[in-house]
Amino acid sequence: MKNYTQHYTFPTSYDAILEQLDGIKPALYARTRNFVDGSVTYLSPYISRGVISCRQVLNHVLKKDHKPWQIEKFIQELAWREYFQRTWQQLGDGIWDDIKRPQPDVVHHRMVDAVAAASTSINAIDEHIQLLFDKGYMHNHVRMYVASITCNIAKAHWLVPSKWLYYHLLDGDIASNTCSWQWVAGAFATKKYYCNQDNVNRYTYSEQKDTFLDKEYPALVNMPVPPQLEASSELTLHTPLPQTALPAIDISKPTFIYNNYNLDPQWHSHEDGNRILLLEPSHFEKYPVSKQVIDFILALGKNILGLQVYTGEMSAIAKLYPNSETANEQIVSKENPVYSHYTGKREERDWMFPEVVKPYSSFFAFWKKCAPYLKEYTGNQ
Numbered sequence: 001m002k003n004y005t006q007h008y009t010f011p012t013s014y015d016a017i018l019e020q021l022d023g024i025k026p027a028l029y030a031r032t033r034n035f036v037d038g039s040v041t042y043l044s045p046y047i048s049r050g051v052i053s054c055r056q057v058l059n060h061v062l063k064k065d066h067k068p069w070q071i072e073k074f075i076q077e078l079a080w081r082e083y084f085q086r087t088w089q090q091l092g093d094g095i096w097d098d099i100k101r102p103q104p105d106v107v108h109h110r111m112v113d114a115v116a117a118a119s120t121s122i123n124a125i126d127e128h129i130q131l132l133f134d135k136g137y138m139h140n141h142v143r144m145y146v147a148s149i150t151c152n153i154a155k156a157h158w159l160v161p162s163k164w165l166y167y168h169l170l171d172g173d174i175a176s177n178t179c180s181w182q183w184v185a186g187a188f189a190t191k192k193y194y195c196n197q198d199n200v201n202r203y204t205y206s207e208q209k210d211t212f213l214d215k216e217y218p219a220l221v222n223m224p225v226p227p228q229l230e231a232s233s234e235l236t237l238h239t240p241l242p243q244t245a246l247p248a249i250d251i252s253k254p255t256f257i258y259n260n261y262n263l264d265p266q267w268h269s270h271e272d273g274n275r276i277l278l279l280e281p282s283h284f285e286k287y288p289v290s291k292q293v294i295d296f297i298l299a300l301g302k303n304i305l306g307l308q309v310y311t312g313e314m315s316a317i318a319k320l321y322p323n324s325e326t327a328n329e330q331i332v333s334k335e336n337p338v339y340s341h342y343t344g345k346r347e348e349r350d351w352m353f354p355e356v357v358k359p360y361s362s363f364f365a366f367w368k369k370c371a372p373y374l375k376e377y378t379g380n381q
């Protein structure tokens with residue numbers, strides 16, 4: 001194991017997670033983030049699961065004595081997440097279609113076998129796919145390599161492979177995952193993203209030669225699918241959900257609903273109420289995740305005092321109240337496009353730039369609108 005993979009173990013206690021915020025080194029981050037051993041934060045599993053928010057991370061960084069230019073790149077990366085979340089809010093289920101233009105040059109809508117089996121023949125990539133299976137995390141640059149090999153070299157449509165990656169990621173997030181795959185595949189961008197062997201070697205510290213990626217870029221773009229990547233299959237994924245009883249609730253009190261995207265221990269923590277981690281089989285049927293991911297979610301749930309885990313549908317929770325009016329009054333959740341069918345009140349997520357909500361044609365158009373607010377936060381320096 002290389003040194004950096006020590007970070008691929010994700011503690012689940014809230015104190016340990018907050019401690020990790022202190023390890024953020026924004027200036028070093030900007031210089032090294034593209035290397036597999038770069039100074040990245042490993043916070044995405046906690047941000048995606050709603051344990052902490054980007055806003056919380058931003059506030060933490062702003063409290064430290066950094067110069068604005070030292071933190072800008074890091075904040076920009078956090079803003080990518082927010083941009084993708086806003087894109088999802090605006091598009092709804094439209095996020096599952098090619099967003100900007102049809103992905104060019106597609107030969108099938110299946111999973112590439114060699115990628116799923118960590119046997120692409122590009123050693124560094126195969127090693128990182130195996131790490132994904134073992135640890136549930138993959139470095140951002142490697143995610144780009146894997147998506148590029150799958151969609152642009154093997155010419156698979158992005159949708160099925162994106163579900164494969166989402167299944168394994170502790171930080172699996174519908175917006176970041178779907179938009180990023182589309183971006184690499186040229187469906188949410190005006191061009192496709194390509195990497196060659198020199199690029200992979202540089203950022204993964206490998207020295208492999210004579211592979212299907214060992215070419216200049218124009219040759220890569222025009223290359224037929226290499227034999228190693230030709231085989232493809234349908235994807236069958238299953239979520240092993242725990243079996244639970246219907247939760248016991250006090251109907252005179254509110255019920256706070258937690259889920260795979262909201263595991264925030266501070267949310268309404270000073271209020272008396274029922275707390276339910278709702279794992280809807282209908283959700284996981286559509287968006288399957290691995291046992292490793294379910295175990296991670298359950299472990300994060302332990303930070304929430306009095307949390308009852310329930311594998312079942314929201315409709316069963318609503319029926320615990322005497323009528324739909326009371327259910328609508330008492331059930332509270334956090335807004336998320338995938339849970340728009342929930343009964344009850346929906347509260348805003350903790351946005352970094354709550355004012356920037358309109359659809360923007362590109363990340364940089366969005367970022368331009370965020371800039372004045374960021375200036376306010378950093379004290380107009």
Ligand SMILES: Cc1cc2nc3c(=O)[nH]c(=O)nc-3n(C[C@H](O)[C@H](O)[C@H](O)COP(=O)(O)OP(=O)(O)OC[C@H]3O[C@@H](n4cnc5c(N)ncnc54)[C@H](O)[C@@H]3O)c2cc1C
Nearest residue numbers: 040041042043044077078081140143171172173176177180
């Ligand atoms: C094909 C592909 C699929 C992806 N799928 C997911 C996913 O399912 N869930 C997910 O959280 N991220 C996804 N990403 C984005 C990114 O790879 C991860 O957020 C990042 O690698 C997480 O590691 P980190 O926390 O150490 O990031 P750091 O580099 O330390 O970044 C700090 C935070 O900024 C945000 N961030 C950084 N880079 C990006 C980015 N490129 N896009 C959006 N937000 C970013 C994340 O919230 C991250 O936690 C995907 C990227 C690609 C290319």
